[in-house]
Amino acid sequence: MEKELYPLNVGQMLQYLPIKETGTQRCCNISVFCGLQSPIDFGLLKHAVQDEFERADCLRLRFTAPDENGDVMQYVVDHDDRDVPFLDLSGMTMPEADAYLQSKTYEEFNAPDIPMAEFTMVKMPEGYNGLYIHIDHRLTDSTALIVTVNDIMEIYCHYRFGSEYPAPLASFIEVLKKDLEKANNPKRQSKDEKFWRDMLTENGEPIYSDIQGPGVLRASRKAHGDRTLCAADVEKKDRSVGIADFHLEPEATQNMMDFCMNHNISMTNLILLAMRTYLSKQNGGQQDIMLRNFVSRRSTREEWTCGGSRTLSYPCRTIITPDTEFLDAAYKVQDVQNRVYLHSNYDPMKVKAMMKELYPTPDDTEYISMSLTYQPMPVRMKNEHLKGINVRSVWYPNGAATKKIYLTVTHSANDGGMIFDFHYQKASLTYHDMELLYYYMMKIIYKGMAEPDMTIGEIITNI
């Protein structure tokens, strides 16, 4: 029977673009270990993983060879009966085991029509047992991967303890069809296009800001011989990635969550405000700051469980004067983000192209130095048979930092705290830069939460 081919959705296209540009699939890999500090029946776990391949059509996606424009199509195979291998790393130290799994992260899925996901059962040191998942980003994003892991553990609990078998997952292909229909709705398209054009023109050209201060933009201006240039060069040669993880204690996390709840502000917007305020501080009080926010577009119940990549990123530009009170500044960020959300069906690549058309900056220059993903859903074993067991989840970087600073904020699986995970380009930044960034972000948030009527200017002066 002839296979049915579908184009990539916008989120998948965003992941595919770097493959097209660099010619290597590695930059599109996601690799994660997730396990419990508890004995596991690996026979049943294998059964659960095999069930998951049947339940989740996104795991059975394949891609065609690129056409003459470098574009690929996707299709789903009916079954994937591969074995689920077992790996015993328990004789190693934890850093050795992590280094081994890290090295597997660089393995590429570099051919058409092949499986794009590998699940391996792993016995780790310190009594942790679980799964190492190595997968192409077009099949999943971080939210979908957490749904997958939680679903596998629910199936495992069904086989192991007799708990209820989880409800079916939504079909990726069925949701994809709806996405494509929405993307082709001309009325919606023209509304979204108008919104983005207005958004990008109402305040003129944006201006770059950097935690290393205005010297970064000055250097680009000098290099291009243009004293009015507003965008800075991006690092293209050395994209080696540094990682800095900071753990925010449960009590401090709870204070932030309470503040958000009491003032009807989302955590994303509070963190964006802290990031932009630090950039403002480092750039002589610059009021016009642009960040990039990554959003996983999962709103309906079907979208939550269909898998695939639905992560889109859009610029978040705010102009905040120093006399704006902290709380009002948070509402300003939120207002911009709300409007962006309403128009987040629009292809982010078209937004990028529109920006380039309006402000023809040199190739490989950017207005944005920092990006954020806030991931509200922890890897948490909700099944009562697994409650109280320590969970270890490790995301292994694929080795390529395409953004200067990419902050992922997640909730810890074990203690209710938050993890601030900075990936940064080592070519220009150090671990100490990330320590300072995190330290000042926390100072800004805590000062603002303690005195919400303090102005942004006062906060910058006081911290």
Next chain:
Amino acid sequence: MDEQKKKEFLGLVSQYCELPENDIKPEMRFREDLGFNSLNFMAFLGDIEDTFDVELDEQKAVTLTTIAQALEYLEELTKEEE
């Protein structure tokens, strides 16, 4: 508002929350009772525009708190369209 449109509206709400459409009551609040966050509430507003072919005033739409308020606003808009 005619029953068909109301049913369609509640069907749409139901896609975003855990409740079947028959259990969604007019006094229910989007955020507190139905679990909407800012992202899915904005996506929901976009779906309303596409489904009912209406143009929402964004400033007004974000202040809608309950199902009853949203239905009332939708009725106002569909009357304007007619």
